[in-house]
Amino acid sequence: MAAVRQARTGGGDAEAGQDAVETARRHLVQPWPMAGSVGAEARALIGEGDGIYITDGNGKRLIDGPAGMWCINVGHRREELAKVMYDQAMQLSYNTPWYTMNAPSAELARRIADHAPGDLSHVFYTTGGSSAVETALRFMQFYNNVRGRPEKKLILSRGGAYHGSTYLAASLNGRPRDRDWMDGADDLVVKLSSPDPFRRPKGMDVAAFADMLVAEFRDRIAEIGAERIGAFVGEPVQASGGVILPPDGYLKRIRAICRDNDILFISDEVVTAFGRLGHVFASGEVFGIDPDMITFAKGVTSGYFPLGGVVISERLLEELRRSNHPDAMFAHGLTYTSHPVGCAVALKNLDILEDEVLAHARAVAPYFQARLKTLEELPLVGEVRGLGLMACVECVADRESKNPLQLDRAVGVRIDAHCHELGLLVRPLINMCVMSPPLTISREQIDDMVAILREGISRTMEDLRREGLWQG
Structure with missing residues (x-):
């Protein structure tokens, strides 16, 4: 596969990835763009997928937290x-x-x-x-x-x-x-x-x-x-x-x-x-x-x-x-x-799904929900809610008013950026982080996912305090 990519681009994986990024900026219109960057942006490049994991353009392996777009239910690379x-x-x-x-x-x-x-x-x-x-x-x-x-x-x-x-x-x-x-x-x-x-x-x-x-x-x-x-x-x-x-x-x-x-x-x-x-x-x-x-x-x-x-x-x-x-x-x-x-x-x-995945999803879902629920210990988190293998971590300025942070859109993006560094792709929705991994995820992988998300939220809290944007 790497040889094919090299033949097409004239270089190795890193060079091919950079070529794709630059080509996207020149020619690709992404979904849901802002007018100020429409047709001139490149988003995180994903090169490969395997099971519940994806690999980005820099070769970093990540848990696919959103399962693509709620959809990679049986996992990547099913032959x-x-x-x-x-x-x-x-x-x-x-x-x-x-x-x-x-x-x-x-x-x-x-x-x-x-x-x-x-x-x-x-x-x-x-x-x-x-x-x-x-x-x-x-x-x-x-x-x-x-x-x-x-x-x-x-x-x-x-x-x-x-x-x-x-x-x-x-x-x-x-x-x-x-x-x-x-x-x-x-x-x-x-x-x-x-x-x-x-x-x-x-x-x-x-x-x-x-x-x-x-x-x-x-x-x-x-x-x-x-x-x-x-x-x-x-x-x-x-x-x-x-x-x-x-x-x-x-x-x-x-x-x-x-x-x-x-x-x-x-x-x-x-x-x-x-x-x-x-x-x-x-x-x-x-x-x-x-x-x-x-x-x-x-x-x-x-x-x-x-x-x-x-x-x-x-x-x-x-x-x-x-x-x-x-x-x-x-x-x-x-x-x-x-x-x-x-x-x-x-x-x-x-x-x-019928032979192996549905039963596994039903069995592991309560553990998935319970582990994510522990994130409510963090003061930035207003509520963790979900069902089956879909969940949302909603961040609020304070739990009494339940108001989203003034940062609004940036809060989820900040958490996602920290999690990306740590090995997890998150779907940020304004002040929320949505998790819907492949249904094949194991308990051990759920532990990894929740640990990374906890650290990503903790680092975001530190950033907000340091910048004077949140006093929680």
Whole structure:
């Protein structure tokens, strides 16, 4: 591998890495850039991955704390996944989904349906999470048009939500700053409060907070009219919003209200599906709900190939088939819908999850959560929260007010920089550090991860005190 890189660049690994950095600054537009550096920046170069580890451009080995982007569920460098990509590409690299089909996509749909809750029995494939959410929303619009309800199109979303970067999906986002400079379909979206117990009103217990959220949900439906609301879209755990776990029973209560008001419940499991919470789908197994649709991506291929999709209720499809508009067309599709290579990879990935990884993830998750919880001993840490193998360490100026540090964005970045030096990649989100390692992580590796994160936070506290930015 090193010889190949040297042949391509005319130098060794270090020189190749520097070439990549300079090339990125000249030609590569990174995702989520700032206007002042757009098209002129280079980010940390990653050269290799192996198991739960990655190696950066300087040859430093790091624990992959975010598992790529919540997605490297079975770990890096799984030879069986690489082999199935090669084998499928040599057999059939692509077919148009407009008027042909392939066997891997059909078999994967069957196996996904077997794991899905309720009557979710059919799969529409996309290229990732954003396009999966976009597809679910467009299907809701089509469904209501065919049923003669063109006014039933509003979408309920929540503060703290993240549903993607395509236009309609991004319009649902409720994280700070996501929409500061971006347009969206604001006329179609109704925002509700974040289900974040950590930031509930002072003096209110969690049960009362859940009641407040449910009452708000009912009140908004009554105010707007159920006849105008097409769907509620929610992550079982708000992932990129800071690993927000809703109060116990909240999702079941929201599901019941949606059913009573003929509002489609779309569970966005782009992050939580395929093992992150120990099951293929968390909606039914963890939260006891049966949505009308589930969106997925990321872990379906463990990040080895871009693939996503929507699992759709048989009831919805049957209602369309029984409608008075049999010629109505769902004019939606993607060039790479049902990609044979992606579906073949997903099938092998599902084998690995079922045979070895899901049980391990369930077994190790309590240890992961307990070890991270010890970081609440540090005065900079306001709360450690999580479920399964996803967690967030939220830093605050003081625990009484729960205010984020004035440094805001820089706090997570500072912690990440220290952790990088110590051998851990962290995902910084403003004043939070998100951890979602590969599901294959061992207890010993969890100990290493937590020890590095503790030291990174401690060094950050020292920096802030020295600079006069924090007195904790």
